[in-house]
Amino acid sequence: MQKPNLLCRNQKILSVLALLVTLAVLRSVDRSLFAAAVLLPLWFIIYRPWSRVEIVSFTIAAVFFLIQDYAMGRSGGSSFKQRDVLLMPWYEPFLWGFYYINMKRFIGEGDNTPVLDKRSLFGLLVTALVFPLFSWSSGLLLLTSIGSTAILFIMFHDLLDLYIAAYALGLGFVVELFGVSSGLWSYPQPDFMGIPFWFATMWLSAGILGRRLLFPLAGWIDGMLMHAKAAPEAFNPRKDHGSARERRIE
Numbered sequence: 001m002q003k004p005n006l007l008c009r010n011q012k013i014l015s016v017l018a019l020l021v022t023l024a025v026l027r028s029v030d031r032s033l034f035a036a037a038v039l040l041p042l043w044f045i046i047y048r049p050w051s052r053v054e055i056v057s058f059t060i061a062a063v064f065f066l067i068q069d070y071a072m073g074r075s076g077g078s079s080f081k082q083r084d085v086l087l088m089p090w091y092e093p094f095l096w097g098f099y100y101i102n103m104k105r106f107i108g109e110g111d112n113t114p115v116l117d118k119r120s121l122f123g124l125l126v127t128a129l130v131f132p133l134f135s136w137s138s139g140l141l142l143l144t145s146i147g148s149t150a151i152l153f154i155m156f157h158d159l160l161d162l163y164i165a166a167y168a169l170g171l172g173f174v175v176e177l178f179g180v181s182s183g184l185w186s187y188p189q190p191d192f193m194g195i196p197f198w199f200a201t202m203w204l205s206a207g208i209l210g211r212r213l214l215f216p217l218a219g220w221i222d223g224m225l226m227h228a229k230a231a232p233e234a235f236n237p238r239k240d241h242g243s244a245r246e247r248r249i250e
Contacts, residue, residue, distance in 0.1 A: 138197070148205065161208055169204055
């Protein structure tokens, strides 16, 4: 059995390698549908075993950013080279699911995430409205997103909040620089190296909301599903329901 610190170190290395492999696939596979078909099983293999919380987190992130990226595309804040579905390539929503699993594994918090806090819902609402509403002006979006990100930091600022925010910022810089330099997406009003300054507030917010909203929400949903599943099974005394510990998907 691996020691916790060794396991955590391995997950950090694995997360970095997973990012490099993902970017290599995006660079080498032209058709976005084919890229998605390669990446999804690849991520499953790289990060196995997956917990149910991680699967739910991945799904929620993909659905949310499908809507958010479409809103950003409609407002002119960003533009993808391939617009296969809702102004974006097929792989784009799944990439956000990957980013969050990457963050989660890197910080090494496991499924012992904070309790779902109503303040995080307010933070999500403010952040989700600011980016599509003001993306038509890079300068205005920067100012308003600084405000929304400051609200998140005022509410959530323990050591792990700062840790995941910093990692998300570094992850975002690598991803954004790769995307614009390879021509996969672009911004109409870039500030440096093809990237707008507000990329920083976007990724900082993504990191904090991942830890404070996405992962706790996924844990709550998983708990509700397991509770609903356990109710009818409780009437079958012959069935072995197994351990109360969370099962992992191999």
